[in-house]
């Protein structure tokens with residue numbers, strides 16, 4: 122019997138549904154699934170209010186930890202052959218609950234020397250968060266053997282408008298009845314079931330060498346070079362903002378809250394003012410950077426830990 126542990130955090134349930142689709146075709150004869158939903162001690166609000174949404178920015182980006190609810194002792198009673206780690210990106214970084222889990226004693230016990238397949242369900246800007254997650258997996262001495270990334274496929278600015286509607290309204294519906302639905306599409310969620318049999322084969326044969334190549338051929342990861350560039354640039358600026366705001370005081374302090382309002386305005390400016398400029402720079406430099414863009418696409422779609 123092969124034992125699979127599915128670890129995840131999901132506020133809206135989107136990621137849980139993706140994982141359910143994958144495990145539906147992975148489970149069965151000789152494969153047993155154990156679910157571990159990680160939960161913060163104090164849940165984050167959903168729908169979000171503005172103050173809480175921006176309030177988590179410094180700690181998320183700086184990869185601080187928060188207290189997490191205890192994990193049922195029964196989870197530790199088995200040895201796992203494979204871990205599916207479901208995570209989402211917050212502020213270009215793995216979400217605060219995921220970072221908190223990955224730095225915990227529990228993660229060290231569950232992930233060490235164990236093959237891990239990451240399953241990411243985010244808006245669309247995930248590559249640098251993946252780099253950070255990779256560092257955590259390396260620290261934990263986990264074996265990163267597969268990666269699936271499901272995102273909102275609409276153009277960047279449309280997905281910004283629709284995710285705001287979802288996060289602050291609480292419903293994954295069409296804004297004003299005219300915008301597309303936010304997040305990962307229903308079709309992409311349902312079709313995630315196609316990854317299960319491939320993972321199952323690798324698990325039963327205990328051979329993950331070609332797994333990621335197969336998953337990529339099936340469309341498990343699509344890298345958009347413009348979003349990689351935007352993500353890299355934004356990480357530099359987010360780093361400055363996060364350090365600056367964190368220095369203004371602990372969460373909830375009035376001085377820090379004032380700076381979080383400035384950050385809110387900056388974010389609007391970055392999305393609507395800076396991102397279009399970065400896009401023009403991207404287009405102009407596309408031909409001279411063609412080779413490096415191709416390498417980048419290959420790298421972020423792979424489970425390689427070294428830049429090529």
Ligand SMILES: Cc1cc2nc3c(=O)[nH]c(=O)nc-3n(C[C@H](O)[C@H](O)[C@H](O)COP(=O)(O)O)c2cc1C
Pocket residue numbers: 130131132133134135136137174177209210211212213214242243244245246247288304
């Ligand atoms: C505070 C916050 C920040 C987010 N930042 C990003 C981001 O930087 N990049 C991205 O692709 N998605 C971002 N998202 C969207 C999430 O990755 C995810 O798609 C959404 O929260 C639903 O996930 P869940 O229901 O599985 O928790 C953010 C969401 C939240 C709540």
